[in-house]
Amino acid sequence: MTVFARVVFPLPLEQAFLYAVPEAFREAARPGARVVAPLGARRQNGFIVAVTDEPPAAGIKVKNLLQVLDDRPFRDERFLEFTGRLSAEFRSSWGEILQTALPPSLSGKTRMAVVLTEAGREALEKGGLGPKARLLARALVVAPKGLSPLALRRRLGGGDISGLVSRMEKTGLVAVEHKAGPGPRPDRDVEGAAGAVQLGLAFPESLRQAGVLDPVERAIVDGRAGAWYVFGSDRPRRAAFQALVRRAVAAGGRVLFLQPEVAPSESLAAGFKADYGRQAVVFHGRMTGRQREDAWRTLQSGRAALAAGTRSALFLETGPLRLVAVDGEQEESYLQAESPAYDARRGAVLRAEAEGAVAVLGSSRPTVEAMAEARRRGLLVDVGTEPRRAAVTVVDHAGDAPIISRELERRLRARLEKGDPAILFLNRRGYAAQVVCRTCGRTPRCPRCDIALVYHKTGDRLICHYCNHAVDAGRACDKCGGELVVRRGAGTQAVEEELARLFPKVPVARFDADAASSPGERERLLAGFAKGQAPILVGTQLLVHQPGVPKAGLVGILRPEYLLGFSDYRAAQKTFEAVSAMLGFVRDAADAEAVIQTAGPAHFAVAAAAAGDYEAFYGREIEFRRVLGYPPFAALAEVVLQGRDVRALGAKSRELRALLQKAGPGIEVLGPAFAPVARVRDVSRVQFILKAAGRPELDRALDGTLPKIRLKKTVTFSYSPFGDPPSNAA
DNA sequence: AGCACGCCGACT
DNA sequence: GTCGGCGTGCTC
Numbered sequence: 001m002t003v004f005a006r007v008v009f010p011l012p013l014e015q016a017f018l019y020a021v022p023e024a025f026r027e028a029a030r031p032g033a034r035v036v037a038p039l040g041a042r043r044q045n046g047f048i049v050a051v052t053d054e055p056p057a058a059g060i061k062v063k064n065l066l067q068v069l070d071d072r073p074f075r076d077e078r079f080l081e082f083t084g085r086l087s088a089e090f091r092s093s094w095g096e097i098l099q100t101a102l103p104p105s106l107s108g109k110t111r112m113a114v115v116l117t118e119a120g121r122e123a124l125e126k127g128g129l130g131p132k133a134r135l136l137a138r139a140l141v142v143a144p145k146g147l148s149p150l151a152l153r154r155r156l157g158g159g160d161i162s163g164l165v166s167r168m169e170k171t172g173l174v175a176v177e178h179k180a181g182p183g184p185r186p187d188r189d190v191e192g193a194a195g196a197v198q199l200g201l202a203f204p205e206s207l208r209q210a211g212v213l214d215p216v217e218r219a220i221v222d223g224r225a226g227a228w229y230v231f232g233s234d235r236p237r238r239a240a241f242q243a244l245v246r247r248a249v250a251a252g253g254r255v256l257f258l259q260p261e262v263a264p265s266e267s268l269a270a271g272f273k274a275d276y277g278r279q280a281v282v283f284h285g286r287m288t289g290r291q292r293e294d295a296w297r298t299l300q301s302g303r304a305a306l307a308a309g310t311r312s313a314l315f316l317e318t319g320p321l322r323l324v325a326v327d328g329e330q331e332e333s334y335l336q337a338e339s340p341a342y343d344a345r346r347g348a349v350l351r352a353e354a355e356g357a358v359a360v361l362g363s364s365r366p367t368v369e370a371m372a373e374a375r376r377r378g379l380l381v382d383v384g385t386e387p388r389r390a391a392v393t394v395v396d397h398a399g400d401a402p403i404i405s406r407e408l409e410r411r412l413r414a415r416l417e418k419g420d421p422a423i424l425f426l427n428r429r430g431y432a433a434q435v436v437c438r439t440c441g442r443t444p445r446c447p448r449c450d451i452a453l454v455y456h457k458t459g460d461r462l463i464c465h466y467c468n469h470a471v472d473a474g475r476a477c478d479k480c481g482g483e484l485v486v487r488r489g490a491g492t493q494a495v496e497e498e499l500a501r502l503f504p505k506v507p508v509a510r511f512d513a514d515a516a517s518s519p520g521e522r523e524r525l526l527a528g529f530a531k532g533q534a535p536i537l538v539g540t541q542l543l544v545h546q547p548g549v550p551k552a553g554l555v556g557i558l559r560p561e562y563l564l565g566f567s568d569y570r571a572a573q574k575t576f577e578a579v580s581a582m583l584g585f586v587r588d589a590a591d592a593e594a595v596i597q598t599a600g601p602a603h604f605a606v607a608a609a610a611a612g613d614y615e616a617f618y619g620r621e622i623e624f625r626r627v628l629g630y631p632p633f634a635a636l637a638e639v640v641l642q643g644r645d646v647r648a649l650g651a652k653s654r655e656l657r658a659l660l661q662k663a664g665p666g667i668e669v670l671g672p673a674f675a676p677v678a679r680v681r682d683v684s685r686v687q688f689i690l691k692a693a694g695r696p697e698l699d700r701a702l703d704g705t706l707p708k709i710r711l712k713k714t715v716t717f718s719y720s721p722f723g724d725p726p727s728n729a730a
Numbered sequence: 731a732g733c734a735c736g737c738c739g740a741c742t
Numbered sequence: 743g744t745c746g747g748c749g750t751g752c753t754c
Binding site: 040164 | 745752
């Protein structure tokens with residue numbers, strides 16, 4: 001009887017491939033084992049996801065596996081099941097997900113090398129080669145071990161050389177060698193769980209509402225799976241998470257704790273170590289290979305009870321999981337858009353489910369999608385919201401008024417006299433896009449990205465904010481040759497200048513992508529502000545996600561309504577989130593204050609954020625979603641097609657539209673339209689929005705149509721951390 | 731993705 | 743006849 005293995009590869013392919021398992025590998029070829037298999041003309045590392053004795057369907061010629069790299073699976077079947085569900089839900093490659101779940105020491109791929117043969121060397125010396133072939137041979141002469149096809153291609157200027165190489169291989173000028181992948185993993189030195197858990201004086205925070213966490217704690221203690229949402233402000237929420245971590249660790253379990261950013265993960269791990277006297281591991285995408293390897297080894301030794309990190313930590317091998325926590329649920333950094341696409345918030349719930357652990361998401365300002373589902377399913381744990389102590393003033397401020405209103409100026413002056421620092425937020429760099437042609441009125445646009453260029457006073461230049469393409473601001477209009485004039489707009493640079501006019505003696509630190517382009521520069525700017533050398537800090541969204549910014553006595557938020565202009569059904573939520581996050585930089589004290597200058601003070605997202613009233617925001621937003629049929633009341637998918645050739649892109653997108661419309665009743669097709677970023681580095685982007693009552697309808701439509709469009713495409717689905725609501729949720 | 735294959739125009 | 747670029751389709 002022949003045994004077959006279903007194998008997935010770390011390639012952007014959704015399908016699995018069937019291979020026959022040679023007798024010698026029978027024992028080792030189990031789900032989760034890494035293998036080398038022939039795929040087309042190459043040898044390719046992959047992962048066994050299933051073993052079966054069912055013969056292949058007709059028309060499929062199975063090949064033998066070449067090698068099984070592990071004598072035991074690199075992860076258990078529950079982890080495999082989790083990644084399988086994740087890949088299916090996000091329509092991303094299972095193999096790519098498994099590849100990212102590999103410790104660095106195992107992530108090496110098989111290498112292919114093109115080497116020059118003796119005949120090739122002779123031909124080169126005799127000059128009997130074409131120009132291109134000669135260049136290739138020259139590159140190989142200096143590389144006796146050969147070059148990978150990719151490296152070779154780069155050395156020859158990046159063009160397609162596959163035809164050339166295969167011809168040269170046929171004529172014996174070059175040979176293509178295959179080098180084996182890395183050997184089996186070294187044996188682990190598993191110590192088993194370390195000594196008794198020491199519950200120090202740690203975790204001093206207590207919950208006001210005793211008992212609300214009881215069901216969650218019971219599930220952790222009993223070792224049951226489950227999912228909950230902890231809603232509340234920072235202090236009670238932290239207390240709740242600490243209580244849950246304590247339960248999980250006391251029960252001998254491991255904790256996976258996801259955070260939106262690196263800094264809180266580091267402090268969480270440090271606090272845990274101090275409190276428990278046990279190891280904790282930090283993991284995030286910016287670590288070096290060596291650091292990742294160390295983290296893996298610590299986890300595999302069994303000494304660490306807690307792993308904290310950003311979205312990539314989702315795949316760490318922790319040992320027996322009891323709790324998967326995700327704080328700051330509203331943060332979009334949990335979403336990975338590039339292949340393999342996945343959402344770590346949904347991933348946390350899926351992983352907990354597969355491994356019999358409890359998943360707990362938390363935030364002080366949940367996405368409405370998560371909140372709605374948590375309520376509907378009875379998963380909401382409200383740990384209480386502490387009122388904000390600082391005062392917030394909303395100033396009605398028309399778009400053409402001076403950048404800094406009288407009101408803000410007055411309060412700034414008072415702050416400065418008290419020696420109290422201030423932070424101003426404005427989400428635009430430079431001077432804003434107000435460069436126009438005096439004759440035809442057009443705004444110059446980036447020739448490659450098709451967005452408005454932004455005037456930067458430094459160097460008197462116009463700069464594209466997507467690709468950094470820059471032109472002289474003194475040039476003539478591209479369209480009519482007229483004179484370009486700079487109309488003063490409102491970017492961070494203009495704010496800085498206005499401040500210099502209003503407060504000539506006060507140094508101002510500007511923190512945006514221009515002024516804070518390097519980590520060193522960022523540190524220097526923030527240190528200057530922290531030490532009081534520059535009592536005013538002006539920043540963009542970049543500042544919001546910066547660790548270690550000291551809180552201020554006054555925070556000014558300028559034109560937050562700008563965010564509402566995005567063509568996205570989540571614009572109000574994004575605005576509420578951004579304004580709330582900026583308000584988080586006000587010192588939590590009765591004498592501290594914030595000023596919001598906006599042309600849309602009546603908009604509920606701005607008003608609710610100003611009032612610190614999540615419920616008010618949620619009530620309005622969920623109603624808006626219901627009325628317009630947006631998630632969570634419908635399932636939505638965004639399909640983005642990309643291509644260099646705009647005409648081909650247009651033809652393909654019309655074709656896709658026709659296919660989608662035929663695909664079924666119950667699918668609403670919006671588009672094609674240019675994506676918000678219509679062109680980046682010469683690649684144009686066209687998007688469709690698909691709306692349907694539920695996810696199954698979307699999948700059916702996409703299954704039958706997407707494979708027929710041969711273009712680079714990405715699909716993003718509406719967000720749902722607890723799983724999709726039923727189609728009739730409305 | 732990466733690779734083969736086949737087509738076509740350019741060059742010798 | 744080569745050579746070299748490019749589009750298309752497949753990989754168990």
